Amino acid sequence: MAAVHRYFDNLDSEKLETALAMCDSHVSILDEFPPHEWHGPTACADWWKALNAYDEKEGIAAGAAALGTPWTVDVAGDRAYFVAPATYEYKQHGKPVKESHAVFTVALRRTDAGWRITDWTWSKH
Numbered sequence: 001m002a003a004v005h006r007y008f009d010n011l012d013s014e015k016l017e018t019a020l021a022m023c024d025s026h027v028s029i030l031d032e033f034p035p036h037e038w039h040g041p042t043a044c045a046d047w048w049k050a051l052n053a054y055d056e057k058e059g060i061a062a063g064a065a066a067l068g069t070p071w072t073v074d075v076a077g078d079r080a081y082f083v084a085p086a087t088y089e090y091k092q093h094g095k096p097v098k099e100s101h102a103v104f105t106v107a108l109r110r111t112d113a114g115w116r117i118t119d120w121t122w123s124k125h
Helices: 002-008 016-020 043-058
Strands: 023-030 037-040 060-067 072-076 079-092 095-111 114-123
Touching: 002 016, 002 060, 002 095, 002 114, 016 043, 023 043, 023 095, 037 043, 043 060
Parallel strands: 023 114
Antiparallel strands: 023 037, 060 079, 072 079, 079 095, 095 114
């Protein structure tokens, strides 16, 4: 869980390097905004750039996401699987929006440097 939180809690322009360091050498990401998928060694950084471009285009600002108590944390050897409810609050064109039934799902791999994220997906209800 610490690896997931180290990634998720540092998704901020000022702390982004900490988050990106939690990504494995090859990552796959699925998210709700176009192009919806990112793959490869720069997937985490590419996703971040795409998120910022999307937010700017859609008039989204002041985003804050939070994870709830995990529903699933399974560890089997050097692999792990994590699922937790999540919320995302932001302003779109100045109006508050709250996604309160999202799910953050993560697959991880234990490396010599510690747990690293290999895949993640954000799904909203």
